[in-house]
Amino acid sequence: MSATPIADYALVSDRHSAALISRDGSVDWLCFPRFDSPSVFGRLLDDGAGHWSIHPSVPYRVSRRYVARTMVLETTFRTETGVAVLTDALLVGPDNGGHRLGVGVPRVLARRLAGIEGQVPVEIEYRPRPEYGLIFPILTAADGGVTSRGGAEWLVLTTPVPMDVSDSAGRGTGTVRAGETLHFGLHRSTLEETPARVWPQGELSSRLDATIAAWRSWSALHQAYEGPWRELVHGSGRVLQALSFQPSGAIVAAATTSLPEGVGGERNWDYRYAWVRDASLTMAALWVAACPDEANDFFAFLTTAAPSLSKDRVLQIMFGVGGEHDLSERTMPHLHGWRDSRPVRVGNGAWKQRQIDVYGELLDAAHLLADQIGDVDEDIRCFLVACADIAAERWTEKDQGIWEVRGEPRHFLYSKVMCWAALDRAIGLAEWLRAEDHVEFWKRTREEIRTTVLSEGWNERAGAFTQYFGSQDLDASALMMAMVGFLPADDPRMLATIEAIEQRLTDDAGLVYRYRAQAGVDGLAGEEGTFLLCTFWLAQVLALAGRAERARTVFERAAAYVNDLGLLAEEVDPSSGELLGNFPQAFSHIGLVNAAWAIAQSERREAGRIE
Known part of the structure; x- marks a missing residue:
């Protein structure tokens, strides 16, 4: 074993x-x-x-x-x-x-x-x-x-x-x-x-x-960040660079397969592929941790890898690092797995899922990196415009959500918010994309999404924004509402959601679960650890709300789990404190970089150095 x-x-x-x-x-x-x-x-x-x-x-x-x-x-x-x-x-x-x-x-x-x-x-x-x-x-x-x-x-x-x-x-x-x-x-x-x-x-x-x-x-050429936790941020930037596939511009979610989210459990996945979501967030984190001169390669990769966009009006959520579409999942019964955590899987069945949030992460990265990308060719421009249009067309649909649940599709809050973000960023990029004629449609749909999320996503009994419409279950991904600017972090509803997550979605060490695993929701048996990305999200949103001291405390809780080389896995075992999940995990390093940046900005605002 x-x-x-x-x-x-x-x-x-x-x-x-x-x-x-x-x-x-x-x-x-x-x-x-x-x-x-x-x-x-x-x-x-x-x-x-x-x-x-x-x-x-x-x-x-x-x-x-x-x-x-x-x-x-x-x-x-x-x-x-x-x-x-x-x-x-x-x-x-x-x-x-x-x-x-x-x-x-x-x-x-x-x-x-x-x-x-x-x-x-x-x-x-x-x-x-x-x-x-x-x-x-x-x-x-x-x-x-x-x-x-x-x-x-x-x-x-x-x-x-x-x-x-x-x-x-x-x-x-x-x-x-x-x-x-x-x-x-x-x-x-x-x-x-x-x-x-x-x-x-x-x-x-x-x-x-x-x-x-x-x-x-x-x-020396790319890493200029000089804020708090400089060495951790620079190290995370190098990890994210190390997880990028130079020949194509793809970025893998992790270097491994089937390291479990719970010891002995079945939540064991192959993360050696390029998720549109993860890669887009990686590019955004590299904007802080290392000048992302591969930004153009990344968008060119997606434009090449996603020819089905115009045919089916849907973007596949993940690809092989060479742009492959079929990532069919199979088990390897001859392998016992890490600490007998089986099955060991190769491939990932999530490639068939529909996740409508991906347009938001992609266009958010394009909005942030437009200066690095410069002028785009016609194929990339058309691809990004199509992504915005599809977000506007499909935002009302159910999907599997950011956590790729293997249960029934639902109206996940996060997915709706990211469709809003897709349109918000596309509107800001309209001139760059030469898509001014789409703006009226995008603005109208953006407002429809906002109205629906505020009425359907808030749950009075939970006192918070919840995982999906009609649910009372908390989900850390609701924190993204403040991170993408859907609501200010100090809005009373966001503050209530932050408090609910801190009080009801954390373990004894103060680390955040992404949600409370329930087979009825995610279609899987067993428990999982606390999620390092979500803990960094909490730190980031606290910083955005002007609570830099609390943000520092939460950040340092999560950052304490880096190993002696500054590497993070996906999760932490709430009983033993051991790292769990695929390793090193891009999501965790993305969260570290973005939270450190947000805290640095918050402290500069408090000191009066920026408005």
Whole structure:
């Protein structure tokens, strides 16, 4: 059973694929060549699904960090006889200049083991298991490495430590001494490509150094935020950048699949895809945490990925990172799941759902990023205009809502509010979109939505805006009403909703549930943890209401759950305080960035530095 705490993992990324590496120096998750490709190492979800570990062969203590202003991992092992540092990165292209991070990646996971003090005995274990652990490849020792063939994968491990190969695994031991450096690399290709190769030690060294330089160059060029929690905001910006797929402009919701929302439960989903909602909110968060020079790529990606918009007058809510539409969900019965949380799923059935809120997030991002996007081509312009028109046409329909319930469709409050936001932003962009002739229709419909939400979304018995029309159930997504400007945060109805959520939708630690899970509403059994995004939302809305001190308190409650590298999962177990859900989670880092910005702005207003 895979049981390593989620918080024990680190992320490395080349903006094509991602690896998760444990505190013990084990690569327990790696998907080549894309985020959503089958895993080569999958011990994250089953002990038998593959890993690649490098660590001392004697007792040791561990500390780790990201190399400053990068997503390159540095793990320090301390033993009684010495100190060694392991540096891990997925290599990026050599000539990024800080602008196009992730261009020309060689599909290599590079690992550098450096002796710092004394000597450290080490052991290496290499167990590739392609296709989510289904394939036990043929391993063959080669000069300077080990070749692996199985399925569609051609893998070559570069290793200066000789490996004994048997049972589809390689094992080796050695000693690293002060001043000595050993370079390892895993190079991947397909049967159709030039075969993977053993890399010279010097080339691995120079490419790893170039990867560090590329991340630093990108950070120096793009990260200018200087408000409170600066390091957390910058780190979150780099995480969001690391979760973007450079070739297309897509942004994945997380790097993993099936890490559960409740230990042992069935709420286990594949998040390695590009949700329109999540990606739009990511672009907006990058406006604060890092200049989003990929904004044009993102909108071009959606315009290309969504050709059904004009045919069916509906925008599919999510796509594969290459723009794929069919993300059919299947289970992997041979995998036991993290802490026996089953089923393990690949694909996500939510791609078939109707969620009418997505037009609002998309147009809100376009409104915020219009200056970065500049002049748009005719295809993007028509796409955005169509999104506004569809929001105006479909806002009266039921849908599955932001939380993608698998129960019956309902008139979810959040969906209606975001249709209002879609029209509000489109009106503001009308000249840029050359859509002035649509404005009268958009204004009229915007007012209809507002009137309906205020009359149907407010529940007197609950004393708050609720989850869906006619419901008394609270939902943290009602906080978005203030964040998009539907109502001022200090409106009495918003203040009452804030108070209701703080009092009735939080756990003992003050973290916010997105809603109280009920099988009758969401179609699923079991409970889930508190939702970090929703806790950051509460902090953000408190700041908008001019309650900066309370906002700081709520923010710090949620931010306290970052791991030692500043990474957040989706949820927190209310009993144990452990991180739960897919990791790292874009939503959580989006919430952190936006709440920090709102608190900074609120404090500046209180100090009289801005009106």
